[in-house]
Amino acid sequence: MSKNKAQYFRILFDLQCTKSLASKNRGVGNFSSALFASISKILPKRDVYSLGADQNQEIKLPEFPDWKAPQENQEAIDSVAYCAAAHSIKPDIIHISHLFEGRNERIITPNLKLKASTQIFSTTLYDLIPLRFQEYYFKDPCFKRWYMSCVNKLRQLD
Secondary structure: OOHHHOOOOEEEEEOHHHOOOOOOOOHHHHHHHHHHHHHHHHOOOOEEEEEOOOOOOEEOOOOOOOOOOOHHHHHHHHHHHHHHHHHOOOOOEEEEOOOOOOOOOOOOOOOHHHOOOOOEEEEOOOOOHHHHOHHHHOOOHHHHHHHHHHHHHHHHOO
């Protein structure tokens, strides 16, 4: 934040979950849209942006090609591109509405190592049930690996 704008800060809401196949018609998508709408109404002096949803002041992610790379490399390239798109508005806070997205579809998440030192990354927690009932949810090793990678990202948030 600059000195002369200390009373203002920019919030970027990552609302990709409002369009994902897994969440758009479920509570996660609805709750995320409602949170964004409420904050937009009660904080009129602050800059509030959305990413990945048809809202006011939407930041569009570019169309990402199929990089023809292994998945982990593709995710790394995508996350750098995400950070570049987000950086265009210089947000003080990036709120990822649902970190546990993208298992069966391409949902781009930021590279948390690229955040500015003054920037805050946050999320809303919805899906911690698999940690409580691991014997049921982690029967599929692919799901466990994906889920635990999301948990590792969660640990890096502010």
